[in-house]
Amino acid sequence: MKEKDLLARLGKLRTKSGTVETPLLFPVINPSIQPVSPNRLKEEFGFEAIITNAYILKKRYLNQPIEMGLHKFLGYDGAVMTDSGAYQILIYGGVEVDQAEIVNYQEGIGSDIATILDIPTGWKVTKNQASLTVEETLRRAKDFFKIKTRDDILWVGPVQGGRHLDLVTKSALEIGRLPFQIHALGSPTEVMESYRFDVLVDMILTAKKNLPIERPLHLFGAGHPIMFSLAVALGCDLFDSAAYALYAREKRYMTENGTWRLSELDYFPCQCPKCSRETPKNVLDKSAKEQEIFLAEHNLYACSGELRRIKQAIRDGRLWEYVEIRVHSHPALLTAFRKLKEHKDLLEKHNPTVKSSGLFFSDSEGLSRPEVTHYRERITKRYSHPKGSRILLLAPQTYNKPFHKASEFQKIQQVLKRLESSMLHKIHVCFYAAPFGVIPLELDEVYPLSQHDNATPVEDATIRYVASEVANLIMRSNYEAVTLIHDPQNWSDQVKNACKKSCLTKGIKFSHLVLKEDSTKNILTRLEMILRKNLSE
């Protein structure tokens, strides 16, 4: 593993045909109707791995792939993964092989990564039905280890349970105890087709939480670039895409922003080698087969470009920022992203504490970021205000950071300097600031408290969060008085009201000054008066 960000990681996966880098997309190969040859997928498009279906190979080509070897049969020298026919069980209700046959076949053809014959749960099933698929998959997973004979193949142990999260938990826990090298989350295709990305977030994170975290996780059947970044951020390492070819056959054009029919396009919203050389009008004049190949190739470029953007974002420590851009492509993705609020602790647990870059905060979704969770934990559980400080002086965030160096604070600093030093150390200055809440002056250069940019004005939900963090600080500390420099223009009355209420509850004195641009001098005079009065009491 090279780098981590959120639950995502840049990693290496060693297969017998070479080492591949994750996150990784396996284009699905259908040997009988393949718009782009496996060889070109590697040489021209840079795909280091592909996936094909062992069940279909067996049915159509019998022993030929065994005799030739899978790689020679496909004309591909990268890593080849095979699926087992489980998808066909989901679609057609059953397959004409048993697990031993399909495991032996995959060993026979020499897959690099292979899959047991699991039973997909599907989407619209009752809990009882779902439970049966989980039990049968687990039974087969255990059986499998008695069947397998080769040790150089990476085997995939799928997690089932569908939208029934308790079943997903059970499935993940039990299959995680078996020595599979890779896990997979089954049947999200239908979840995605109905745009229930919110359900998918819960499914993925439930699986992640209960599987051995170091093993790669494959999200089966998730082949649209619109959701790669979110899934990677949640810890999915492997993807397969039949969509690039299926969409092409239906004359559909995919991008990380969404899908178009070719006939809807006046301009190609993409700069890939195909789209930089052609216009939709020209492509529509070509034969159906040429259109299909054009679209398949564009779709592949769209997928590989998106994966590179995601990898670079992980490398930059900016995956949150990237996902935030991407989820604005569809309200259903943003709805799913907002679900991360419920999974803050899991995100925080795995996210690296210090990154190479500053953070961008745009919307109140940023409150779910691991950095915010981490800081809250730290300030709540491991922080107490400087010994001897009796008065909390709360100042609003400044335009530039760190706060204590900003010009707005320099003015307040002048007032403080006028106080005798015996008084000064009784005053504790904290800033209230989006999105971290309350930041003691002595911490304001600690990463990332000054290393971030925020969109303004501060949103309601963030104001509310900051107000509650200020109140929490007052409640758990033993200040004797609180003085607030109140900035109604940017913070409404919420911070003030929260302070006032906590002071009332604690029975301590609360004073406030209202920040107005035109009367800085008066404010400073009043501030000095209040502080001196509080200190003399």
Place this chain on the structure above:
Amino acid sequence: MKEKDLLARLGKLRTKSGTVETPLLFPVINPSIQPVSPNRLKEEFGFEAIITNAYILKKRYLNQPIEMGLHKFLGYDGAVMTDSGAYQILIYGGVEVDQAEIVNYQEGIGSDIATILDIPTGWKVTKNQASLTVEETLRRAKDFFKIKTRDDILWVGPVQGGRHLDLVTKSALEIGRLPFQIHALGSPTEVMESYRFDVLVDMILTAKKNLPIERPLHLFGAGHPIMFSLAVALGCDLFDSAAYALYAREKRYMTENGTWRLSELDYFPCQCPKCSRETPKNVLDKSAKEQEIFLAEHNLYACSGELRRIKQAIRDGRLWEYVEIRVHSHPALLTAFRKLKEHKDLLEKHNPTVKSSGLFFSDSEGLSRPEVTHYRERITKRYSHPKGSRILLLAPQTYNKPFHKASEFQKIQQVLKRLESSMLHKIHVCFYAAPFGVIPLELDEVYPLSQHDNATPVEDATIRYVASEVANLIMRSNYEAVTLIHDPQNWSDQVKNACKKSCLTKGIKFSHLVLKEDSTKNILTRLEMILRKNLSE
């Protein structure tokens, strides 16, 4: 003009060297150090127009471009625009030509689009200084018409004033009265370099509002794809980019999501023909000159790809959605986007009323959309509830739309059907819904009230808006009673409190039922009871 969306338009601009399509980007050509030849810009990269600097041409090449003709001199047969040296005034404080000379020179070389010698205002100047630049620019603009001799050149009349919006207003109004074919907004470069996109929004819209709307507007010196979509949405039609080459010289890599140094890249976050064939590591091994050319070409692909995405978004009627994705690339862009709240009416004035597609609403910024403004105007000024209706029944939005066909409403409908028809017509059903506020049942299929998707949960600012719209309806109508089906899980107490307060003010009866998943039957029984009681009073 072909299509419109927000203040953006797809248009055609006729020049003497051919018709070009807007929005249009002119790559800046520096004949002495040009990384990509003008001919390749057209043939390989598809740029229909370029811009070069007449002042520099005159200084360096004297009469040669006049003798050869500009197009032959540059080796380019598309449209060529020339700037006048105004940028050099801004940077170096002055130029060694007067306006007559540079106007004559541009006529002499045969520019297709040419610029008078305006005086750029710049960024950090006092209002007095700014005012002088506006006055002098206007004086020269008037003088110009006495100097010019050719009628086949499109002349640009620049608007100055910088961040002083009253000066921008004056400048735009006065120059708009002169018969220029094109206008330009001067000196936004420094505004953009300091990331004050919020100031830029005000500058652009102030210019737009006061210029003849049909004339194309050029945003001078705005060459980074990160802000094209926002500027186009605000009505900028023309851009020039020296950045593609300047950034390349500094080893910087630009995308619609931001800028990287080449040395920071492990992966190319792009699928352009350059980035699909190389890795950053390979490019870093090349010579400095090769690196520069690679980056210049990538930067050009990044710009042209982004312009195609924008054009397709205009064509789809989805420019708002596209800008919303893009502004999440940087908090300063989102801050600027939030400024549109102050310009709702201008956006509404020019936006087409009906589009070919449904709308996506993600964040509360969506409340500034022209469709929301338009609906609010209509419902406030031109709507009154059905004659004879006495009781307002408010139901929450449903999962599927139109509301009156959704299963949640069907249950309520059953209660209504149990009432005698003489009672029924006294009840007026409205839905409270994000983001449009309050939607009378009889209107719920009118575009776009059912043709939109929203991210959930509904954000605070949107809840507040909906609550205020519900209150407004009650205040301006003459219902005798209001019954609210209250959904505290999704709407907190705000809608309820707003209803209650308005009813109290109006002195009419208010009742409410609390929606809970487990007691639908009780709710319906109570609903019938309340309605019958209200109707019998």
